[in-house]
Ligand SMILES: Nc1ncnc2c1ncn2[C@@H]1O[C@H](COP(=O)(O)OP(=O)(O)O)[C@@H](O)[C@H]1O
């Protein structure tokens with residue numbers, strides 16, 4: 371089967387510095403792919419490049435069979451939704467925050483209302499619909515952020531450390547909810563984290579990114595059990611406190 375996303379000879383640079391180098395990489399339809407790596411490894415660069423937010427210096431990105439590397443059309447960008455660590459909510463109500471993407475797509479009002487209500491309930495924030503975004507807790511704000519991404523019914527959901535700023539109990543509850551939601555919708559998900567606990571829980575496939583290169587990719591438990599030499603120091607440090 372054709373992968374949902376195929377990356378070929380991708381290079382992202384800042385000046386002469388190579389931020390990311392991916393000779394070949396595939397993401398399958400329905401896969402939940404975890405990207406793990408230390409600070410500065412290039413994880414956010416990876417998310418930005420694959421979601422077409424950052425233009426690569428070289429190489430190509432395919433969606434199914436279509437080369438989308440230079441496709442900045444709304445039609446293509448709308449296949450992807452991105453949620454980052456800092457929710458960056460608009461200075462208005464929760465409802466408005468989640469509905470804005472659909473309004474920009476000119477959906478009929480009634481449909482917007484229905485979809486937003488549905489996703490607020492899914493993320494258990496229906497009771498916050500009229501609340502101002504500035505008055506939310508960190509966990510609530512991240513739920514709004516994720517609802518805002520999922521309401522767009524993306525083909526691929528990109529998550530860049532969405533749980534990193536949350537306290538442990540808040541994180542655990544949200545991890546459970548997002549896992550159940552992604553499981554139901556079967557949304558292809560690219561999930562970046564530096565936290566092995568989160569990745570083991572969510573990701574079926576794990577890729578280890580270090581110094582802008584993928585050192586190892588495979589089923590999560592396999593990568594953790596048999597990290598190859600270039601990834602092992604980093605993986606084993608995590609395993610030593612978690613497993
Ligand atoms: N626009 C940029 N210009 C120069 N260096 C950058 C730029 N963006 C990121 N970097 C550098 O690239 C590396 C990878 O960054 P990033 O993708 O944010 O890493 P991560 O998300 O894994 O912490 C870091 O060393 C960072 O300082």
Ligand SMILES: [Mg+2]
Nearest residue numbers: 413414415530
């Ligand atoms: Mg980052």
